[in-house]
């Protein structure tokens with residue numbers, strides 16, 4: 001049995017994840033966390049009597065094996081530090097960790113001898129998109145990314161777009177950067193190591209990404225769509241089952257896919 005805490009349990013992803021944990025025979029929900037809850041009775045949230053509702057980080061959480069984090073870009077660093085220091089394996093879906101924070105968390109995982117997994121996107125379509133984009137970048141160094149999300153998304157660009165750009169940038173030879181002048185500031189999007197990223201936020205959308213490659217007289221577009229949040233749940237279950245088998249704090253669902 002894998003004992004799980006869900007951080008951010010009242011959010012869009014948190015609610016789905018709580019349902020997943022409740023419905024999976026080898027997972028046991030031991031706790032849920034949000035610093036904003038005032039009512040601590042599990043029944044208030046439709047949870048079984050033995051689920052602890054936490055509104056602060058504390059030693060009582062240590063009975064958990066895995067910490068699933070779907071909180072906010074400003075909370076995820078402290079939450080993940082707490083999980084590692086408590087020897088709870090973090091499975092982090094929350095976006096917004098920067099390079100310095102990631103480096104610190106990796107070092108902490110080593111000293112605490114606690115593995116973990118940071119997953120920019122739990123959707124298999126997104127994992128494949130990143131893999132294919134990395135391969136395509138060796139042939140097509142000229143590339144731009146468009147990511148499209150629901151209007152409630154707090155951060156931009158998305159964690160998936162940043163990971164895609166990182167993978168492309170590792171794989172490609174530096175392209176010639178075209179010169180341009182923006183008559184409206186921001187028209188050419190954000191710049192990640194010479195890769196332009198455009199972030200769209202609109203109602204009706206869930207999570208979508210296009211990677212556009214251009215070459216001499218040809219183009220390649222790779223696209224993935226998450227039409228609903230069920231698309232992430234298979235990946236979350238795999239990550240929860242496999243995280244303890246890792247030897248470090250790894251980044252990417254591909255680390256636990258066969």
Ligand SMILES: NC(=O)C1=CN([C@@H]2O[C@H](COP(=O)(O)OP(=O)(O)OC[C@H]3O[C@@H](n4cnc5c(N)ncnc54)[C@H](OP(=O)(O)O)[C@@H]3O)[C@@H](O)[C@H]2O)C=CC1
Pocket residue numbers: 007008009010011012013014033034035036037069070071072073075079092093094095096119120121122123232
């Ligand atoms: N990796 C992936 O595949 C995916 C990642 N995400 C990412 O997951 C994150 C959450 O997304 P989503 O569910 O849509 O967002 P929501 O805004 O719906 O939920 C965020 C939740 O975080 C809670 N929260 C706020 N502060 C803290 C804290 N310090 N500790 C714990 N919980 C806290 C809030 O609690 P309260 O409601 O109680 O105020 C809220 O319910 C985002 O970063 C998003 O980008 C989303 C989808 C897929």
Ligand SMILES: O=C(O)C1=N[C@H](C(=O)O)C[C@H](O)C1
Pocket residue numbers: 095120121122149150153154157158159160161206207208
């Ligand atoms: O906020 C979201 O919804 C999502 N966030 C993640 C990201 O920032 O890439 C994953 C997915 O795109 C959904």
